[in-house]
Structures are given as structure tokens and as C-alpha cells.
Amino acid sequence: MLERDAAKYPFLKEAVRLVDALNIQLNDLADPSFSKILDRATERVTEAIIEGVVEAKLEDYMTELLSYPVASMLVSLKGDSFLDRRYALAEAVRIYFLLMKEDSKTLFDIAINEFNWDLQNTKENYDGQTYPFKLFFNNYLHSSSIFHEDKWKLVNRILKNGYVLLQQNEVARLIQGEVEMLIRERVSNRVNFDLPSPIKLKLEEISKIFEENRRKIGAEDLPLEVIREAFPPCMTYCLEGLLSGRRASHMERFALTSFLINVGMPIESIVDLYVSVTDFDEALTRYQIEHIAGLKGNKTRYTPPLCDTLRTHGICRNKDEICERIKHPLNYYRIKAKRVIASQPKENGTNIINN
Numbered sequence: 001m002l003e004r005d006a007a008k009y010p011f012l013k014e015a016v017r018l019v020d021a022l023n024i025q026l027n028d029l030a031d032p033s034f035s036k037i038l039d040r041a042t043e044r045v046t047e048a049i050i051e052g053v054v055e056a057k058l059e060d061y062m063t064e065l066l067s068y069p070v071a072s073m074l075v076s077l078k079g080d081s082f083l084d085r086r087y088a089l090a091e092a093v094r095i096y097f098l099l100m101k102e103d104s105k106t107l108f109d110i111a112i113n114e115f116n117w118d119l120q121n122t123k124e125n126y127d128g129q130t131y132p133f134k135l136f137f138n139n140y141l142h143s144s145s146i147f148h149e150d151k152w153k154l155v156n157r158i159l160k161n162g163y164v165l166l167q168q169n170e171v172a173r174l175i176q177g178e179v180e181m182l183i184r185e186r187v188s189n190r191v192n193f194d195l196p197s198p199i200k201l202k203l204e205e206i207s208k209i210f211e212e213n214r215r216k217i218g219a220e221d222l223p224l225e226v227i228r229e230a231f232p233p234c235m236t237y238c239l240e241g242l243l244s245g246r247r248a249s250h251m252e253r254f255a256l257t258s259f260l261i262n263v264g265m266p267i268e269s270i271v272d273l274y275v276s277v278t279d280f281d282e283a284l285t286r287y288q289i290e291h292i293a294g295l296k297g298n299k300t301r302y303t304p305p306l307c308d309t310l311r312t313h314g315i316c317r318n319k320d321e322i323c324e325r326i327k328h329p330l331n332y333y334r335i336k337a338k339r340v341i342a343s344q345p346k347e348n349g350t351n352i353i354n355n
């Protein structure tokens with residue numbers, strides 16, 4: 001396997017074999033000759049915390065490749081399930097962006113060799129759309145299980161002779177889902193051992209950055225998953241309006257988007273939500289969402305407007321008793337989420353709308 005490919009897709013079995021063959025031990029990482037790898041690993045985790053996506057840096061293939069297992073180890077050592085999810089998603093989004101630039105052969109290679117998918121070429125046309133891929137429904141169900149938008153439900157897909165018709169970006173997105181599950185499983189496997197001091201220092205650096213950004217990235221006081229039942233009535237009104245195709249005001253879209261970002265819905269899922277139910281341009285929608293999330297432009301992460309402002313714009317609807325106690329929709333969500341979690345043991349499942 002080419003080092004460049006291994007650096008791009010370090011989760012591939014061949015890339016893992018390449019790393020294993022180097023037989024690098026924990027104490028080796030403490031040696032100054034490995035400092036570039038340790039620095040890049042720390043940077044990967046920091047990018048995941050702050051930006052929500054790990055950048056693909058392909059100037060130095062081996063550093064990029066070797067920093068991936070080290071970054072995973074650091075996340076695992078940190079032992080915070082919110083960080084596990086955030087890191088897994090940030091690495092998976094990195095993969096998605098890379099896959100979007102690849103030809104279909106690479107998608108086939110990864111889908112078939114890594115995930116054993118039954119993915120085939122096709123040339124189906126439906127409603128003016130061409131579908132160049134079809135995926136066996138069982139594989140589809142597994143890889144889409146991490147997504148909760150209506151668009152990914154099997155009933156909303158075109159199914160032909162047991163195969164789901166897909167476009168290239170959808171195949172890339174499904175691979176992203178598989179990668180996210182894979183990384184999440186890996187980093188949630190807790191490790192604990194005596195660390196050489198350079199690694200300990202890096203872990204402290206990550207902990208500091210995570211704590212500084214905890215509130216900003218929605219890791220504080222809010223549940224790890226997005227709980228649909230905990231949405232305040234105004235946000236339910238906005239979301240249902242969007243899903244039913246009602247034309248929404250700018251304020252309504254801003255309030256809903258900033259709310260979804262702040263309760264921890266991944267950017268990808270929000271983009272999907274808008275693009276799947278509207279005719280919005282994907283690139284522009286993504287830019288606007290990333291702008292509200294503070295990843296673009298003036299780097300300010302916006303929160304939803306106060307209840308008073310939403311009332312002025314006619315968005316405060318169907319108030320209930322919690323509304324009498326709060327002044328901000330996120331405070332409503334905090335209170336209601338605690339109630340939902342308390343009343344519904346996790347094994348019974350809550351209606352979670354993101355991954």
C-alpha cells in the first residue's frame with residue numbers, strides 16, 4: 001500500500017499492518033525523534049475539539065499515518081465519552097472530505113475490502129436523478145444506523161431487488177458512518193498505563209483545551225446525544241416546519257440551526273437535514289451552518305436568541321410549564337433532557353436524532 005493512501009485512510013487494515021510492522025513502543029514516543037508524531041497527534045485531537053473536524057495534512061505521510069493511532073490512544077486515555085464521540089466524528093468527517101475527491105474505484109476498494117459491502121455499479125434513473133451505485137440493503141442498514149435523519153430511513157430510499165440506490169456522496173457518507181463507528185469503538189476501549197512524561201504533558205494539554213472549550217462545544221450540562229423529546233416547543237415548531245416544507249423566516253432558520261449546533265448535533269447531520277428537505281444548495285448551506293457554528297468567518301459560535309426575541313418574531317409557540325421558568329431555549333432543553341433521561345432508562349432508548 002502507498003504511504004500516501006495509508007496516511008489518508010489510516011483505519012484501513014493495510015495501514016494498520018504498516019504501523020504494526022514498525023513495532024513502535026510507548027516509550028519510543030517519548031524520544032525527541034518522535035516529537036513530530038506526538039505533536040501532530042495532539043493537534044488532531046485539538047482540531048477535533050475546537051473545529052469538529054480533523055484536517056488532512058498530507059505533506060509528511062508517515063507523521064500523518066503514525067499520529068492517528070497515537071491520537072486515538074490520547075483520546076482513550078482522556079476517558080471522556082463526549083470527547084470519544086467528538087473525535088470519532090471529526091476523523092470520520094475528514095475521511096468523508098477525502099472520499100469526495102476520490103474516483104469510484106477507491107470507494108469500491110474501501111467499501112468491499114474493509115467493510116465487506118456488496119456494493120455494485122448501476123445506471124438507474126429515478127425522478128431525474130441518476131444513481132451510479134447500489135448497495136445491498138443489509139449493508140445499508142448497518143452503515144446508516146448511525147444516522148437518524150429521515151433521509152436515511154430505508155422507507156425513504158429507492159430499493160430495487162434488495163439493493164439501495166445511491167449517489168457517490170451518499171456512498172462516501174455511509175463510509176463516513178462506518179469509520180465513525182469503528183473509531184468510536186476503538187477510543188471507548190479505555191486504556192490505563194504509566195505514561196512517559198512527554199505523553200503525560202500532551203494529555204494534560206488536551207485536557208486543558210477540552211475543559212476550556214467544554215461549554216462552547218456543548219459538552220457541559222447537556223446530554224451526550226441529541227434528545228428530540230427535550231426540544232422546547234419553539235424548536236419543535238421550527239423543526240416540524242422545516243420537515244413539512246413550510247417556508248421559514250431567516251430568524252426561524254437561524255434559531256433552529258444555532259439550537260441544533262449547541263445541543264451537539266453534528267454539522268453533517270444539520271447539513272443533511274436542510275438539504276434533504278429543501279432545495280438549498282449544499283455548499284452554501286454548509287457554509288452558513290459552519291459560520292453559525294463559529295468554524296467560518298468571524299469564528300463566533302452563535303447561541304439561539306433569547307425567548308423574548310423569539311417571541312417578538314412569532315417563533316415562541318405552544319409554551320408549557322417549563323417555559324414559565326426559563327428565558328432561553330437551551331435552558332429549557334437542559335431541564336427537559338434531565339427529565340427525559342430520568343424517566344427513560346437508557347436501554348429503553350430515547351428518540352435521538354443524531355449520532
Ligand code: SF4
Pocket residue numbers: 232233234235306307308310311315316317318319320323324326327328329332
Ligand atoms: S418560552 Fe422560550 S423556550 Fe418556551 S417556547 Fe417560547 S421561546 Fe421557546
